[in-house]
Amino acid sequence: MSTLEPETxxxxxxxxxxxxxxxxxxxxxxxxxxxxxxxCTLVIFGVTGDLARKKLLPAIYDxxxxxxxxxxxxxxxxxxxxxxxxxxxxxxxxxxxxRCRTVFRESTWNQLxxxxxxxxxxxxxxxxxxxxxxxxxxxDADRNTHGNHAFYMSVPPSAFPVVARQLAASGLSESAxxxxxxxxxxxxxxxxxxxxxxxxxxxxxxxxxxxxxxxxHYLGKETVQNLLAMRFANMLFEPIWNANYVDHVQxxxxxxxxxxxxxxxYDGIGAARDVIQxxxxxxxxxxxxxxxxxxxxxDLAMEKAKVLSAVRLPEDLAVHTARGxxxxxxxxxxxxxxxxQEQGVDPASTTETYAAVRLDIDTRRWAGVxxxxxxxxxLGKRVTExxxxxxxxxxxxxxxxxxxxxxxxxxxxxxxxxxGITLRFGSKVPGSRMEVRDVNMDFDYGRSFTGASxxxxxxxxxxxxxxxxxxxxxxxxxxxxxxxLDPIEEFWGTQGAPEQYxxxxxxxxxxxxxxHADGRAWRLP
Amino acid sequence: xxxxxxxxxxxxxxxxxxKMREERGExxxxxVLTLLISCSExxxxxxxxxANEASREHPxxxxxxxxxxxxxxxxxxxxxxxxxxxxxxxxVIVLRPSGExxxxxxxxxxxxxxxxxxxxxxxxxxxxxxxxxxxxxxMASSRITDxxxxxxxLRAFDALRRHADANDVDLAWTxxxxxxxxxxxxxxxxxxxxxxxxxxxxQKDDLSTLLMAAWLRYELRAxxxxxxxxxxxxLTSVALTRADxxxxxxxxxxxxxxxxxxxxxxxxxxxxxxxxxxSLPCRSTADCLMEExxxxxxxxxxxxxxxxxxxxxxxxx
Numbered sequence: 001m002s003t004l005e006p007e008t009x010x011x012x013x014x015x016x017x018x019x020x021x022x023x024x025x026x027x028x029x030x031x032x033x034x035x036x037x038x039x040c041t042l043v044i045f046g047v048t049g050d051l052a053r054k055k056l057l058p059a060i061y062d063x064x065x066x067x068x069x070x071x072x073x074x075x076x077x078x079x080x081x082x083x084x085x086x087x088x089x090x091x092x093x094x095x096x097x098x099r100c101r102t103v104f105r106e107s108t109w110n111q112l113x114x115x116x117x118x119x120x121x122x123x124x125x126x127x128x129x130x131x132x133x134x135x136x137x138x139x140d141a142d143r144n145t146h147g148n149h150a151f152y153m154s155v156p157p158s159a160f161p162v163v164a165r166q167l168a169a170s171g172l173s174e175s176a177x178x179x180x181x182x183x184x185x186x187x188x189x190x191x192x193x194x195x196x197x198x199x200x201x202x203x204x205x206x207x208x209x210x211x212x213x214x215x216x217h218y219l220g221k222e223t224v225q226n227l228l229a230m231r232f233a234n235m236l237f238e239p240i241w242n243a244n245y246v247d248h249v250q251x252x253x254x255x256x257x258x259x260x261x262x263x264x265x266y267d268g269i270g271a272a273r274d275v276i277q278x279x280x281x282x283x284x285x286x287x288x289x290x291x292x293x294x295x296x297x298x299d300l301a302m303e304k305a306k307v308l309s310a311v312r313l314p315e316d317l318a319v320h321t322a323r324g325x326x327x328x329x330x331x332x333x334x335x336x337x338x339x340x341q342e343q344g345v346d347p348a349s350t351t352e353t354y355a356a357v358r359l360d361i362d363t364r365r366w367a368g369v370x371x372x373x374x375x376x377x378x379l380g381k382r383v384t385e386x387x388x389x390x391x392x393x394x395x396x397x398x399x400x401x402x403x404x405x406x407x408x409x410x411x412x413x414x415x416x417x418x419x420g421i422t423l424r425f426g427s428k429v430p431g432s433r434m435e436v437r438d439v440n441m442d443f444d445y446g447r448s449f450t451g452a453s454x455x456x457x458x459x460x461x462x463x464x465x466x467x468x469x470x471x472x473x474x475x476x477x478x479x480x481x482x483x484x485l486d487p488i489e490e491f492w493g494t495q496g497a498p499e500q501y502x503x504x505x506x507x508x509x510x511x512x513x514x515x516h517a518d519g520r521a522w523r524l525p
Numbered sequence: 526x527x528x529x530x531x532x533x534x535x536x537x538x539x540x541x542x543x544k545m546r547e548e549r550g551e552x553x554x555x556x557v558l559t560l561l562i563s564c565s566e567x568x569x570x571x572x573x574x575x576a577n578e579a580s581r582e583h584p585x586x587x588x589x590x591x592x593x594x595x596x597x598x599x600x601x602x603x604x605x606x607x608x609x610x611x612x613x614x615x616x617v618i619v620l621r622p623s624g625e626x627x628x629x630x631x632x633x634x635x636x637x638x639x640x641x642x643x644x645x646x647x648x649x650x651x652x653x654x655x656x657x658x659x660x661x662x663x664m665a666s667s668r669i670t671d672x673x674x675x676x677x678x679l680r681a682f683d684a685l686r687r688h689a690d691a692n693d694v695d696l697a698w699t700x701x702x703x704x705x706x707x708x709x710x711x712x713x714x715x716x717x718x719x720x721x722x723x724x725x726x727x728q729k730d731d732l733s734t735l736l737m738a739a740w741l742r743y744e745l746r747a748x749x750x751x752x753x754x755x756x757x758x759x760l761t762s763v764a765l766t767r768a769d770x771x772x773x774x775x776x777x778x779x780x781x782x783x784x785x786x787x788x789x790x791x792x793x794x795x796x797x798x799x800x801x802x803x804s805l806p807c808r809s810t811a812d813c814l815m816e817e818x819x820x821x822x823x824x825x826x827x828x829x830x831x832x833x834x835x836x837x838x839x840x841x842x
Contacts (some may be wrong), residue, residue, distance in 0.1 A: 021717035024744045025709035029826040032816065036710040064804070067703055069709065071793055071803040107789040107804040114802075144798045146714065179714060286582045448557050448584065 001096050003203060012112055037063075037465035039072030040180075041115075041139050043132070045123070045163055046155040047077035051186070055217075057092055058099035059457035065100070065108045066454075068462055072146070074115040074139035077303045078132060080122055084305060089117035101455055123155075123162045128305045129170035136172065147179035156265065157188055162395045168206045184464055187278050191269060192489065198247040198477050209475065213464045218384075219471040220456030222418040227286050227386070228295070230413075230421065236290075237411070240390070240395035241309045241366045248518075249371045249407045250387045251283050253415075254379040256504075258326065259353070264345030264422060271323070272355040272485055272492075275375040277421060279384075281308065281481045282473060283415070284371055285387055288361055297469040301477065312360045317491040319517050323352035324508030326378035327500040334413035336378065336503050353377045356511040358518070359489060370518065374511060378503040382524045385414040398434060405437045408521075419445035419453075526609045533604040533659055538618065540637040541606060542637070545616075549608075551598070555584055556615055558818065559644040562589040563661045569619070571810075572649040575612030578811035579666070581725060583818040584614040586639050588631050590661060593623035599625035602633065609798045616760060631660040643667070643821055651675035655688035667821050669814070670697040673732045673759075686831050691823035694726055697732035698827050699813040700759065704737065704774070711772060718767040720745045726752040726777075734760045736830065741765075743833040758786045758807070772798030776805065 026033070042060070044052055063069045077088055093113070097104050117135050118352055121128020140147055151167065164183075167173040175181045183203065190196030203212055216225055231237060238247070253275055259266045266274065285304040292299040314320030328338035339345060339353050354376030361371065381522070390409040397404075403426070408423040425439040428434065463471060491500075501508040508523065515521050530538060560580075564572050567590055567779050574588045601624065607617040637642055646656065646665035650673055656662040672682040672695050685695060712720075723741045727734030733749065737760055742749040745765075754761060762775035773794040778785035791805035 014686050023709060023712045023717075024720075024746075025705070025827050027744060029824075029829070030705075031820060031822070031826075033706040033709050034701075034702075036706055038710070038714060067706065067804070071801045103805070104791070105804065107806065111790075111802060112803045142799070144795065144801070218534055444555070494841070 003179045011014065034066075034068055035462070035466055035468075036068055036391065037070055037462060038147045038148065039143070040150060040465055041071050041074035041076060041136060041143070041145045042150045042152060042461075042465070043076045043078060043136065044152045044154055045078045045118075045159075046153070046447075048081060049075075049154050052077075052152075052154045053095050054099060055455070055457045056152065056461070058101065059097050059455055060460055061096040061104075061108065061112065062102050062455065062458050063462055065102045065105060065111050066458075068096060069112075069465075071111065072115075072142045072144040073112070074117070074136075074145050075112070076117045076119055076132070076135055076139065078119045078121065078128075080120070081358045082120055083118045085117050089113050089116050092116060101458075115139060115145075120438065123159055126166065126169060129166045129172065131173050132459050145224055147176060147183075149175070150180075150182040150184065152184045153187060157185075157190070157481050158198060158280070159200065160185060164202050164206045170460055175204045177453075178468065180211065181207060182211045182213060182216055182464055182467070183207045184461075186215050188269065188273060189214055189478045190482065191273055192486050193479060196482050200478075207232065209400050210469075213460075213469060213472045213474075214459055214474075216278050216282055216459065216473055217456045218415070218471070219282060220458075220460040221415060221419075221513050222453045223415050224283070224414065226285065226445075227283075227413055232291055242390075243369045245390055246366075247389050247391045248520060249287060249375045250370055250523055251280050251287070251371065251385075252386045252387070252523075253279060253375040254506075254525060255375075255377045256331065256379060256382045256505075258339070258378050259342055259345075261343075263342055267349050267351050268346050270351040270355065271375050271377065272357075272489065276355055276357065276373055277481045277485050278473070280373045280375060280422065281484065282380075282477075283386055284308075284311075284359070284373065285477070287388070288366055288371070290365070295470055297472075300470045301474045305474070305476045305480060306358055307361060307363070308477060308484070308511055310362045310366075311484050312362050313484065314358050315362070317488060318495075320358040320514055321488055321491070322354075322356040322503040322510035322514045323492060323498040324510065325349075325351070325498045326376075326503045327352050329503040330380055333505040338500070338503075339377075339434075339516075350454075350492075352492070354379075354501060354507045354511065356507070358514060370514065372522075374507065374522070376501075376507050379525075380504060382417065382508055385525050386415070387411070387415040387523050387525075389523075398436065401438045402434045405435070407438050412523075431494035513517070526607070527611050528606045530604045530606070530764060531570070533602050534759075535602075538604050538606065538658065539636055542616065542618075545606070545608065556586050556642060557583050558585045558821075559638045560585045560587045560644050560818070561638075561644055561665060562587060562593060562648045562649065563646065563659075563663050564589065564649050566591055566593075568650040569811075572647075573617060573619075575649070575809070575814055577611075578648075578809075579814040579818055580615050581614035582815050583678060585645075585818070586615050586637075587613070587617040588634050588637055589617065589619045590634065591619060591621050593621055595624065595627040597624040599782060600626045602626055603660070610624035629660065631664055634661065634664065637665075645818060647671075647819065649674065649810070652681055652685060652686040656693050657688070666692060667817070668693045669696065670819050671702070671810070673697050676809060678732055679730055686807065689828060691828060693781045693824070694827055695732070695826055696810065696813045696817070698736050698824075698830075699816050700733045700808050701737055701740070702762060702816060703808065704763065706737040706739065706805070707791075707793075707805065708765070711774070711793070711823055712765075716767075716769060720747050720765045720767055722762045722766045723749040724752060724766075725749065725760065726754055726761075726762045728756060728758060730752040731759045734802050737763060740830050741834055743830050756786050767796075771795070807816065813817040 119135050121134040153362040190199045243370040289307040292303040325339040340347050356374035357369045388411045412422040414420050421443045426436040427439040429437050497506040499510050603621040605619040644665045645667045646662045647669040652670035653659040656668040663670045675681040725738045738749045765772040776791050789806040793801045
């Protein structure tokens with residue numbers, strides 16, 4: 001369910017154009033015709049990287065195959081390899097063919113391939129950008145892309161400033177007339193508030209602020225969007241979505257893998273900056289925010305910012321935050337090394353691979369309802385979920401033995417894997433005695449809407465090309481998230497080495513102590 | 526897998542279904558709709574193939590009603606339950622009533638429909654004159670016809686048009702979605718000039734071509750001409766004329782009216798720009814069915830288009 005579709009097509013693609021003209025073929029009553037991006041060229045920096053290979057290129061093909069890309073579409077890869085256009089096309093085709101979600105159709109590929117070019121060069125070489133400029137112009141002419149260009153920075157953040165400067169120096173970032181320029185950046189958006197601001201200044205000195213799209217691929221996931229549908233389209237849940245009924249909320253993102261070959265990126269960053277700052281705080285915002293006036297980018301961002309600005313840190317950070325590093329051991333049947341033994345990691349590193357925090361939200365709706373956020377690597381399994389745990393009933397008209405097996409009611413949003421929603425409540429155990437035990441009621445996305453959900457990147461890339469931004473975090477949201485995280489990081493900086501935890505289980509003892517201090521326990525996800 | 530139940534009762538079929546569900550550990554609540562197919566024996570297998578493909582996106586219980594000889598003195602019911610590889614992402618129940626039973630098909634389907642979810646009726650071949658008053662159609666919240674596949678498409682469609690209910694739709698309209706999407710996005714781009722006149726071409730008497738003409742005439746308020754050809758492909762080209770020249774979207778390989786058709790592709794010609802090829806696959810019935818099942822609310826635009834100046838008695842060449 002995609003709740004974020006504007007009611008009458010996309011604001012950029014449909015309805016009213018800037019000159020007041022409205023397209024007679026876009027009837028507001030027409031619910032069938034898709035939003036198709038306008039003519040444009042997408043330039044990908046770092047096209048040979050993992051992200052481009054595994055996610056971006058297949059997503060672009062799938063969009064084309066679903067008929068959502070324009071005929072006038074150019075795709076330019078920028079990289080160091082000495083490839084011809086044809087070699088690059090073959091390489092793209094190979095990766096698209098193995099990774100695409102929809103069927104591989106030659107006719108779709110033929111349409112796409114004509115607009116594919118490769119630009120060779122390094123980020124510090126002005127001549128390479130001048131050459132890129134020529135290729136872009138040539139694609140504009142060959143493919144009638146009307147001079148609209150999007151730049152995808154699939155590169156380490158340290159490269160953003162230099163690429164941005166080169167785009168400005170070569171004139172690529174400037175547009176003439178109606179043509180647009182957009183830039184897409186991936187996390188991390190800095191490593192604290194100050195660096196995030198610097199990064200933002202660099203990018204916004206080159207691109208208009210409404211042309212900058214920060215990708216948080218979690219927000220492109222259908223289940224995350226369904227959170228909004230579930231909260232705001234139904235009568236059933238919103239009345240109990242407050243401190244009167246909710247006891248606390250647990251947001252978990254667990255990974256069963258270590259850092260792999262990402263030591264260079266990960267060491268010094270850590271779990272909190274890598275995951276809590278963006279994904280988990282966004283999930284918190286969507287769970288806790290008030291109803292937006294509409295699902296337009298502006299209204300949605302306003303509500304998210306409002307709730308993020310009301311987040312209060314725990315008074316005693318030593319009690320209500322926890323961090324850890326995975327130790328050598330066994331992950332299931334696999335023998336694994338500890339974080340400090342990973343290749344490329346400083347053996348004295350204090351970078352955390354597990355982080356948990358308690359946050360409170362100072363609003364009438366959430367007063368007294370703690371939000372517990374945790375994330376970690378090498379945990380028991382790969383799972384992301386939001387669990388809203390309800391208070392116990394104030395009075396139970398049963399004998400005390402009847403309800404001793406009953407826990408608290410809960411609604412669990414499973415973001416991945418097994419996307420869906422679980423409702424947990426008590427039910428009578430069959431038999432002559434009255435005895436109540438917890439049972440689950442389950443909605444499984446994959447069963448009710450089988451298999452056809454688009455990948456997060458398909459949705460997000462299409463939104464960029466349409467210029468429609470409700471699913472992208474704004475500068476303000478990024479700022480607010482760093483404001484929440486910075487004091488915690490600062491505190492951790494004074495605490496020496498993080499606690500070691502067993503690989504393949506559920507994190508350090510400190511995280512359990514955090515919950516016990518409040519008389520609660522982590523759910524077993 | 527296919528289970529055959531000859532001389533069956535609906536109670537026995539329902540019992541068998543719930544037993545199978547228990548054995549396979551499934552819940553009927555995973556189904557999002559009941560699809561009622563009303564067809565003849567020759568149309569059955571093709572219809573089930575399309576329904577099974579569509580059910581992968583919209584898990585449904587399919588109930589196919591295939592009446593046999595109504596004059597048979599013996600009133601009886603033969604049934605099949607298909608599931609697993611033969612049942613898509615749900616299960617298929619084929620009901621073959623004969624004699625008296627063919628006269629009240631609805632009472633056969635009612636005990637087998639999944640509770641509390643919408644039912645959709647689909648006639649893959651000749652539709653009834655008035656789907657919403659048909660015994661099967663009346664039980665459904667949406668009704669899908671495919672008049673183009675009946676023996677006399679124009680006559681069948683004319684009847685549907687006269688009896689149209691807000692929840693009825695014909696697949697001739699669904700087949701146009703990709704074309705309409707492309708045309709709308711072409712007009713999104715500047716220069717934003719009014720369309721002065723249009724011309725559509727397609728296979729003689731093709732309903733999709735007629736609907737395209739009607740849609741353009743309704744939305745653009747411009748004269749629309751139709752050219753018929755014998756390419757064997759439904760809609761083959763649309764030309765929109767503006768002050769800056771002609772916009773042409775065509776499947777025809779050579780000039781207009783040529784018999785050669787591009788497979789899965791179309792050519793787009795815009796004034797002052799190089800011709801471009803685009804992927805524009807012919808939509809399969811399963812594709813169209815998926816679109817309909819995704820969208821169960823009334824299509825008010827379709828209703829306006831078929832009630833607009835929709836004149837197919839006259840050959841507007």
